Amino acid sequence: MKYHYILQDENSQLQGSEANVNLDVAYMEALCNRYDNDYIFISSTRLSSKHLKLIDKYYGTADGESILAFCSNRFIFNRVKEGVVLSSKGIYWRSGQMNLDPSYLTWSQYTQVTSAVDEVCYIQFRPDHIFQSRRSNILTEVLEDFYVYIASLSVSNHPIMYQYDQSYNHIGRIPTVRTYHDKWMLVENGMPLYPLRNNDIHWVIEMGQVDTAKLQVWKPGMSEWAYVEEVAELMNKG
DSSP: OOOEEESOOOGGGGOSSSOOOOOOOOOHHHHHHTTOOOOSSSEEEOOOOOHHHHHHHHOOOOOOOOOOOOOSSGGGGGGGEEEEEEEESEEEEEEETTTTEEEEEEHHHHHOOOOOOTOOOOOEETTTEEOOOOOOOOOHHHHHHHHHHHHHTTSOOOOOOOOOOOOOOOOOOOOOOOOOOOBBBEETEEEOOOOBBBHHHHHHHHHOSSSSSTEEEOTTTTOEEGGGOOOOOOOOOS
């Protein structure tokens, strides 16, 4: 399943405040670190001071803003003018080919204007420019994780009680085939875990990497969170 993210450039059309909900930056960093890749996607653990200066120069990030990751098709900082910056405040993108100034959305705005469409393998940040992740779908995976996480926080009974602690998360590498299922947000005993698809959830349950009695789940379209044991499609394979 490929995702086509449409990030509109007309921010005036967005509803509500530009302020973000209370996001856990440590959790967002963990999501980025999970997808760290030598050539396509550099997470904060590998961003040097030189990288950060270039990002600040070309994308104009704010003081005190944590940079979570940088993604580019141009072997990263050989072509820093074209790429996507994920930060604690929002998402920046620009096209060096068209000499455009960087565009920006807060994460709250991002959840309002993002849509996913099957079988399309590019990310459209402007009507006149397509940022295509030619070598990997890492960026689409990370954006979907962020979308599910941030959207889940607006559900009235969301169960997250603690700041993210990597030592609590026992989910490792998951050797399952990617499917067409949407991702679920997982929270175990008040602690957020990685967003996963149906078959991935089956795997972590079988491997004993989660405690099903304490695991709550949510995905877009649900009116409230549910315990995983109450969701038949996650407990029954096939």
